[in-house]
Amino acid sequence: MAAGASTDEEIVDFAVKKIKSGNLRFAIEDPDHPDNFPRMLFLWRANLLGASSKGHEYFLKHLLGTDHAVLNSESDLRPEKIKWRDPAPEGKLDLMVTLELRMSTSAMYADIALPAAGWYEMHDLSTTDMHPFIHPFNPAIDPPWESRTNWEQFKTIAEKFSELASDHLGTVKDLVATPLMHDTPGEIAQDRVQDWHHSECDPVPGKTMPALTVVTRDYPNTFKKMTSLGPLAASAGVGAKGVMWHADTETEALKTALGKVTEGIAQGQPVMETEKQAAETILMLAPETNGATAVKSWETLEKRTGMSLRHLSRGRQDERICFDDLTVQPRKIITSPIWSGIESEERRYSPFVINIEEKVPFRTLTGRAQFYQDHPWMRDFGEQLPIYRPPLTITPGNTGSVKREPEREIVLNYLTPHSKWSIHSTYADTLTMLTLFRGGESIWISDADAKKIKAKDNDWLECFNANGVVMAKAVVSPRIPPGKAFMYHAQERLINTPGTGISGKRGGTHNSVTRILVKPTHMIGGYAQLSYGFNYYGPIGSQRDETIIVRKAGKVEWYED
Numbered sequence: 001m002a003a004g005a006s007t008d009e010e011i012v013d014f015a016v017k018k019i020k021s022g023n024l025r026f027a028i029e030d031p032d033h034p035d036n037f038p039r040m041l042f043l044w045r046a047n048l049l050g051a052s053s054k055g056h057e058y059f060l061k062h063l064l065g066t067d068h069a070v071l072n073s074e075s076d077l078r079p080e081k082i083k084w085r086d087p088a089p090e091g092k093l094d095l096m097v098t099l100e101l102r103m104s105t106s107a108m109y110a111d112i113a114l115p116a117a118g119w120y121e122m123h124d125l126s127t128t129d130m131h132p133f134i135h136p137f138n139p140a141i142d143p144p145w146e147s148r149t150n151w152e153q154f155k156t157i158a159e160k161f162s163e164l165a166s167d168h169l170g171t172v173k174d175l176v177a178t179p180l181m182h183d184t185p186g187e188i189a190q191d192r193v194q195d196w197h198h199s200e201c202d203p204v205p206g207k208t209m210p211a212l213t214v215v216t217r218d219y220p221n222t223f224k225k226m227t228s229l230g231p232l233a234a235s236a237g238v239g240a241k242g243v244m245w246h247a248d249t250e251t252e253a254l255k256t257a258l259g260k261v262t263e264g265i266a267q268g269q270p271v272m273e274t275e276k277q278a279a280e281t282i283l284m285l286a287p288e289t290n291g292a293t294a295v296k297s298w299e300t301l302e303k304r305t306g307m308s309l310r311h312l313s314r315g316r317q318d319e320r321i322c323f324d325d326l327t328v329q330p331r332k333i334i335t336s337p338i339w340s341g342i343e344s345e346e347r348r349y350s351p352f353v354i355n356i357e358e359k360v361p362f363r364t365l366t367g368r369a370q371f372y373q374d375h376p377w378m379r380d381f382g383e384q385l386p387i388y389r390p391p392l393t394i395t396p397g398n399t400g401s402v403k404r405e406p407e408r409e410i411v412l413n414y415l416t417p418h419s420k421w422s423i424h425s426t427y428a429d430t431l432t433m434l435t436l437f438r439g440g441e442s443i444w445i446s447d448a449d450a451k452k453i454k455a456k457d458n459d460w461l462e463c464f465n466a467n468g469v470v471m472a473k474a475v476v477s478p479r480i481p482p483g484k485a486f487m488y489h490a491q492e493r494l495i496n497t498p499g500t501g502i503s504g505k506r507g508g509t510h511n512s513v514t515r516i517l518v519k520p521t522h523m524i525g526g527y528a529q530l531s532y533g534f535n536y537y538g539p540i541g542s543q544r545d546e547t548i549i550v551r552k553a554g555k556v557e558w559y560e561d
């Protein structure tokens, strides 16, 4: 949007008028519009194509435009509110860049793979609430050959981008839509579900539609902003989950600890040029590692609840944990209002202790741990209370030109739980681990089902449905209930993946036969605890009702020549 002379309020008003008249629409309403989709994707610390993306083959087809094994012709039911384009675009991306420390499936498919430093080659931090210690990473060696730390890689990209942006982008105003978020006033802005699309109410940003914010994008200063702490930490504040405080003393302390930027837009602000300085900044700003900040952060919650809470952190008020303290030994985090457990020498982490023992209201409509959900959609689905939902009868779907051979096939319900003995996809890079996992992709089926297709343990199985095909070795076990198949989450297609006659390609990943199926109740928004929160509440791919056709593979083709 051109900056012009308009104020931010005028821009928002203008946008709302255009949205109301239908002249301005959200990207999501026409996701395949050729002007619409992002054409560049940077992957960092996620293995999108090898582990996380449900519907691997669709990603190959539509996102990347590579060889794929989608078998159906996509004639399924489609939501009506979205504009569908036929044919659906293939190869939406112009460029995919993967920052990786190993050749993951995502790195194999990337246009550019930037080799990333590993855990013993950089400064970094590791912690979560359920893991109440904070651990450092320190470089034991320099990153080998051309690999570099992610921080240095992003710095290089930011620096070059800033240089090019001076000529090509300059400074622009961007209108950003954010959902009615949990822990904001937006979550209780409506007393009933109304849809402005259907003229049931007016579109009011932050109340009946997403909040609209005008953000100034100073693209040429991207690098300078990345490598310093900005002034908003002190003036607007920092925090999470609706608890915010001004990091003014912390910003001043960082100027002393890390030094000040000497020129440019960030002049006088704390320097954040190295990844270690970035880690120090986090340790200074976080209540979990800065006792004075912890006490300060409770004050916001004290005002809101009328309760006295700072005693929860006062015992550690004088502690300030810096990076070098962590290098001496991992430290236990300080109790903070961002989490819900009480951390002390006497007890281990447990969730919601602050709500139960200190009586801080739960972040729900009632302020209590709430099992009854009175939202009309929940009532429509009969899910006001937790209930048992039997599996749906979903068929493997239209498998296109693949001829069915019922006499050598069984149809199984396909589940992809997280493995007990490995974490996501990385384990297979260790030869010992890979060997323990049969040297490649495997799928668990019951002995009763194996018998029906004359498959023995360790035979190759060809598994397919409308979404695609995956080849995997059978693990035959009486522990699997008949009718079910378990293919543990995040097996890669990198090693020991034979070809399959069904696609004429190598046989896929565990996500080749899945797709994204959204459950409507996950789309409820703007309603207390049912409001969107990243990683907390929102649409997920539900996999439990997927089915596959399983055959014992005939001659296995390795495409070695």
Ligand SMILES: Nc1nc2c(c(=O)[nH]1)N[C@H]1C(S)=C(S)[C@@H](COP(=O)(O)OP(=O)(O)OC[C@H]3O[C@@H](n4cnc5c(=O)[nH]c(N)nc54)[C@H](O)[C@@H]3O)O[C@H]1N2
Pocket (backbone or CB within 6 Å): 044, 045, 046, 047, 048, 050, 051, 052, 053, 054, 099, 100, 101, 102, 104, 116, 117, 118, 150, 416, 417, 418, 423, 424, 425, 426, 489, 490, 510, 511, 514, 543
């Ligand atoms: N079918 C099915 N699909 C699923 C799931 C399921 O149960 N079933 N589970 C879903 C869930 S809950 C999750 S969390 C996702 C997980 O999916 P992903 O997050 O995609 O899985 P990971 O294998 O952990 O990928 C992390 C990648 O980061 C790399 N990495 C590690 N450290 C660094 C680093 O410092 N820098 C860089 N640049 N890279 C690094 C690793 O080598 C690894 O390749 O999968 C989701 N997808």
Ligand SMILES: Nc1nc2c(c(=O)[nH]1)N[C@H]1C(S)=C(S)[C@@H](COP(=O)(O)OP(=O)(O)OC[C@H]3O[C@@H](n4cnc5c(=O)[nH]c(N)nc54)[C@H](O)[C@@H]3O)O[C@H]1N2
Pocket (backbone or CB within 6 Å): 415, 416, 417, 418, 419, 420, 421, 422, 423, 424, 489, 544
């Ligand atoms: N060892 C190991 N630990 C991990 C991970 C890992 O990869 N390996 N990943 C971590 C991550 S990122 C995550 S998200 C968590 C995931 O950990 P969990 O949330 O435990 O996830 P899953 O193992 O995918 O699923 C748990 C069980 O749900 C069952 N299930 C499937 N559908 C339904 C249903 O409709 N109703 C009910 N009641 N049950 C159903 C599955 O059969 C499975 O046994 O684990 C974390 N911990």
Ligand SMILES: [Mo]
Pocket (backbone or CB within 6 Å): none
């Ligand atoms: Mo996860």
